[in-house]
Amino acid sequence: MVALLSFAEAIADSEQFSKRHLLLGNGFSIACRPDIFHYGSLFSAADFTNHPELVKVFDVLKTQDFEVAIKHLEAGSLLTSIYARGHVDVAAKMQADATALKEILLTAIAGNHPDVPSEIPNEKFWACRRFLNLFLGPSNDGQVYTLNYDLLLYWTLMHEDNPLSEVVVLATNDGFGNDEDDPMADYVVWQGEVGAHNARVHFLHGALHLFDAGTELQKYTWIRTNDRLIDQARRAINDNKYPLFVTEGSSSQKKAKIRHNAYLYQGFKQLTANASQGKHCFFILGHSLADNDDHILRRLGTGRFRKLYVSLFGDPELPGNQQIVAKANKLVAMRNDRFPLDVSFYNAATANPWAFA
Known part of the structure; x- marks a missing residue:
């Protein structure tokens, strides 16, 4: 029988560590819009x-x-x-x-994506900002890594706080900044490995607002354009700029694409570096620990951090959840005896970021 913590209990337990980091899977997006995000690629x-x-x-x-x-x-x-x-x-x-x-x-x-941020109720964005505050807020110098290529995380980070009740301070640095040759452009550009050193948010598999322009990686910003997603994507693709995302294929195929892209590889190295910190911990939300993401999961299994908190949705005895438990135990088995890994499981429903109080 799997012991299942509430999310609040998992957060309380994680206070013993100097930093907590978050890895998001598709369940994060499904929790917001289950009608359109239930697909694999x-x-x-x-x-x-x-x-x-x-x-x-x-x-x-x-x-x-x-x-x-x-x-x-x-x-x-x-x-x-x-x-x-x-x-x-x-x-x-x-x-x-x-x-x-x-x-x-x-x-x-x-x-398979909301067209503009206004399609998501403000209350959901405000709730998600409160949730992210546990990882990106002033009290925790952590980082957020997402395996999703949709824009929900980006839109949340850019969303204004509730003017009637609260201001949630979040670190939003993702390594992008103004193009020095065109600072008023509709996009910002990746600043390279040195400029991205202090990034706190990483799209490990790319995202729909990141476009490969050949000589640079551009991030189209909602604030500067107010364009619908489809219009933004059509204009970019017609200019032979393609969205940078890695959603297809096996773990080895994904890893090969990551290694051949400076931005993706920098995020991968940041995750690896934080996984090697003994005083840090990691939370995984909404991910099945599927084999096609082993290139990421192995970095957690072979790291040095001591505690991993993994979400389970629904009855822990369901076959899908049992597979997650078994895969998490495989990560534990990867560890060197000098750096053992402890895994706790928490109820995903109690962590619902889009209704977080």
């Missing part, structure tokens, strides 16, 4: 009904990454004049499919 949410042949492109390339598929189609269309000389229709078809794939990606993004 954009690929699984995409509708290929009118273009079934495009699924074969992903199969051949052994990827579920939209950017990879689009760029291969566009590059391939340019090469047909060499390898399929005289078949102009092939190049046109590949270009048309690349365009169609962009629209499928945009539709998947827009159909």
Whole structure:
């Protein structure tokens, strides 16, 4: 029988540590909008009904990454004049499919995400800010890591506090700042490893407001644009800037993409560094500890921090929760005897960040 703490009990127990850090999974977003966030990836949410042949492109390339598929189609269309000389229709078809794939990606993004922050009630944002205060507030110099690529965390950090009752001070540094060449741009840019050293918020798998512009990583800011998500994404993709997110594939495939992107790898190193601190502790909320995120979980299992608090939703004896318990115990077994890891489980319903009092 699994002993289940309340979230308040877990927080009280964590007071013995100098810092508490938070790792968010999809349950964080589901708790806010269960109607649209119950899906595993954009690929699984995409509708290929009118273009079934495009699924074969992903199969051949052994990827579920939209950017990879689009760029291969566009590059391939340019090469047909060499390898399929005289078949102009092939190049046109590949270009048309690349365009169609962009629209499928945009539709998947827009159909599975609130369009603007105002679609989320203010009360939910204020509650979530109170929740995040336990990790990003003045009394705790912790960090928040999210495996989600949606904008709910970002919107919460940017949201104004309740003017009638409270002000919640949160550290919001994510390593981005003004573009020195265009400080009034609609976006800010990642400041690099040195500039990101003091970042407190990390999108470990990227996010829908982060766009790879080739020479820099840009973060489109709601405050500066007030654009709907779909309009922002369409404009960026039409400029050959793609949202930076890692939601598809196995743990090894995700790790490979992380290692080849400076921003993602910096967040990964920050998590690793904090996991190596013996006086810190970690909370996991809304994550199933699935194998496809082993590249992250192993850093917790092989770290030196002493206490891990893991959320369970519903009856602890449910098969899904038993799998989480078993995986958490595997993390414990990874530890060197000199740095043992203790795991406690808490009731996710008592930690509901979107109704946190």
